[in-house]
Amino acid sequence: MPQDEIEKIAAEAKFIIAGYSFSLNEENQIRVLNLENPTEAAVLTKDGNLLETTMDDAKLALVQSYYLKNKEFIEE
DSSP states (O other): OOHHHHHHHHHHOSEEETTEEEEEOTTSOEEEEETTSTTOEEEEOTTSOEEEESSOHHHHHHHHHHHHHHGGGTOO
């Protein structure tokens, strides 16, 4: 992924924690991207349930925890 695209995702994120950006996609789902390794991504429901991912289980559990603790910052 080109650096300018990563910077755009980071700029449009609702919040960033530990290098993971959290934003809403067009379907009103949570899109998570590891800004340091953009091959690691996930899509979550607003409740934090997994829809799809390229992360291993440990990283996924970590980002789900980050999201659930901070989801009030993403709600419109």
